Amino acid sequence: MTVHCHKPGAGLSPILRPSTGELLAGNGPLLIDWVARHGSPVNLIWPDELQSNLAALRSVLREGGVAHALYYGAKVNKSPALLAAALRAGAGIDVSSLYELQDARRLGADGTQLVATGPAKTAAFHNELINCNALISVDSLEELEDLIRVLPAGGPVQAVLLRLRPTNQARSRFGMPVAAIRLCLSRIADESRLRFDGLHFHLSGYSWESRAQALREAADLIDESRAEGFAPRMIDIGGGLPIQYVDQRAYQAHVGEQMPEDYRTGKVPASFYPYGGELSAAEWLRCLLRAPMADGRTVANYLADEGLVLGMEPGRALADQAAISVFRVLRVKAVGPDAHVIFVEGSSFSACETWFGSEFLVDPILVPAMSPPVAAKPIRAYLAGHSCLDEDVLSNRWLTFPIAPRAGDLLVYANTGGYQMDLLENEFHRHPMPSRLCVVQDAKGQPTLVPDTIGEAQCSARP
Ligand SMILES: Cc1ncc(COP(=O)(O)O)c(C=O)c1O
Missing domain, CATH: 3.20.20.10 (Alanine racemase)
Incomplete structure (x- = not known):
């Protein structure tokens, strides 16, 4: 599935099924509105x-x-x-x-x-x-x-x-x-x-x-x-x-070629989940x-x-392909001549591989809030959560963004349903827990959200 969003990263685009692919490809304003209403990050589920x-x-x-x-x-x-x-x-x-x-x-x-x-x-x-x-x-x-x-x-x-x-x-x-x-x-x-x-x-x-x-x-x-x-x-x-999670060949090439300089820590993690398994x-x-x-x-x-x-x-x-996590960009800060940190709203405690000394080797997808400027410059950045901890990073990897993200844009991590979105989530700095909502189709076939709760508003896949 090809997504016409902006692809940052290192050639590790997520494999997407139609449900998520279509949402990400054509519904930027809707996603921005959902995050405005439900906060960042928002976890979206396709049961x-x-x-x-x-x-x-x-x-x-x-x-x-x-x-x-x-x-x-x-x-x-x-x-x-x-x-x-x-x-x-x-x-x-x-x-x-x-x-x-x-x-x-x-x-x-x-x-x-x-x-x-x-x-x-x-x-x-x-x-x-x-x-x-x-x-x-x-x-x-x-x-x-x-x-x-x-x-x-x-x-x-x-x-x-x-x-x-x-x-x-x-x-x-x-x-x-x-x-x-x-x-x-x-x-x-x-x-x-x-x-x-x-x-x-x-x-x-x-x-x-x-x-x-x-x-x-x-x-x-x-x-x-x-x-x-x-x-x-x-x-x-x-x-x-x-x-x-990602194409097998792209993954093998990436893992074979990655160097300590590709990480802000100067260290390649010792082990990874096999994101591009055969x-x-x-x-x-x-x-x-x-x-x-x-x-x-x-x-x-x-x-x-x-x-x-x-x-x-x-x-x-x-849980394969059953959820995505959508973060809103808070600020982009220069941390060196050719290096930036992108702060997102929400902490990395829910997208948690970095807390295990590893890395989620799947690139985020950038969904711009506004049409990008014509002569946008690429930037190299890592992604950090909003807490005061230096280790609160969603990615230690340097990601290349063909178009620099701006405050209010969204960064979407696909396929986070399996341990990536809520294993370590918490209310650090008293930020509320991320919302979790189910994506269903309304009567006109348009994507809409229903609460992911037990009881009154239980998600049946089709209302
Ligand atoms: C006993 C047991 N069974 C099943 C699972 C599920 O494993 P997975 O999510 O890798 O399929 C786990 C995960 O830790 C487990 O501890």
């Missing part, structure tokens, strides 16, 4: 995109003949509309806190649609999960004991997964090595209020190969547990499916399903032959 992302994954699973349980990893974004979209599309929800659980329940989820795979569950969270009979992934022997302590006598049997720590993540604090899984199994064997439903893992990194390796380790434990009389029905591979989430899943198990069967055939459901909790991949 339908989550449903398309789900459909793409489901089609691969169906094609592979794999029974599956897809849960949207709600931690990826605070938007209730995205939760609601996942539920409307028949997906479950992976809840990581009591509060995510309560939101999912308010939106109509029942326990059978919920799984809790996070590691740090409080007693109150355990209790609510038990009350609605949600599936619980147990992270440790210690968590299993805590869970047993709060199980009501005579209540329904509580289904649990055990979280495996595969050998390729031996240093992770999450999950359990094989020996601890065995201890949990013998504890469950003595506890009639618990049922072992299968194994779960979630790995850092984004390779399908590491998941295939973990699946092979899980398969051995599934066999072992069946030999001991358990009846596991699921292997759950967590999340980590990739998003393609696989879409659906292709990634297809590769995984075709990977060989130890006995040569494909993962898909193994799961089908063994009567196992593939559980998954994609977060980022389901």
Whole structure:
């Protein structure tokens, strides 16, 4: 999708789907008006995109003949509309806190649609999960004991997964090595209020190969547990499916060529999310399903032959293209003979890669408030938030703007739905939290905004 806005940056233009592309291409005044009304930054959501992302994954699973349980990893974004979209599309929800659980329940989820795979569950969270009979992934022997302590006598049997720590993540604090899984199994064997439903893992990194390796380790434990009389029905591979933010070739060229001088810090960050990866989430899943198990069967055939459901909790991949973040330029300040800082209204705590010592390697799109001057000069600048902290930057990279931005222009970060827009947002300097709104079409087919709330004005994609 080509956008006729001004493209700053370093050749890392975001890939856009039509919904955002069309809005950015022809609706500058409307965007300016929305920011005037709702403040900067404003986060805009397209809940339908989550449903398309789900459909793409489901089609691969169906094609592979794999029974599956897809849960949207709600931690990826605070938007209730995205939760609601996942539920409307028949997906479950992976809840990581009591509060995510309560939101999912308010939106109509029942326990059978919920799984809790996070590691740090409080007693109150355990209790609510038990009350609605949600599936619980147990992270440790210690968590299993805590869970047993709060199980009501005579209540329904509580289904649990055990979280495996595969050998390729031996240093992770999450999950359990094989020996601890065995201890949990013998504890469950003595506890009639618990049922072992299968194994779960979630790995850092984004390779399908590491998941295939973990699946092979899980398969051995599934066999072992069946030999001991358990009846596991699921292997759950967590999340980590990739998003393609920018063109693969442009990305590789950029990463290969970038130098310390390209950053105001004089340092290239040590690691980046693979913004221009070679696989879409659906292709990634297809590769995984075709990977060989130890006995040569494909993962898909193994799961089908063994009567196992593939559980998954994609977060980022389901939020692909579901949101953008729009910042208003506050001021452009010279900081050297050929260097500027562009202050935006709003802090970088919500667009957060720089807070992890990394960088969002996706260029912002400039939407000018007024027609640009004919003889505009390019400038080189980095982007800073409005707080008093030197580290409050949206980009440490020097970005080249073919036309210098001016106060009142907008800088749009596309595809911020996956952890980029609200993970670290806060009210520093008492600035209000950024607004989050859903973009829908009005009766004339024009884009308009509705609140992204649970309750009275819930976003259905089409009013
Ligand atoms: C246990 C677990 N499952 C799923 C996810 C979602 O991962 P992603 O957003 O990369 O798909 C996470 C993210 O941290 C996680 O910790």
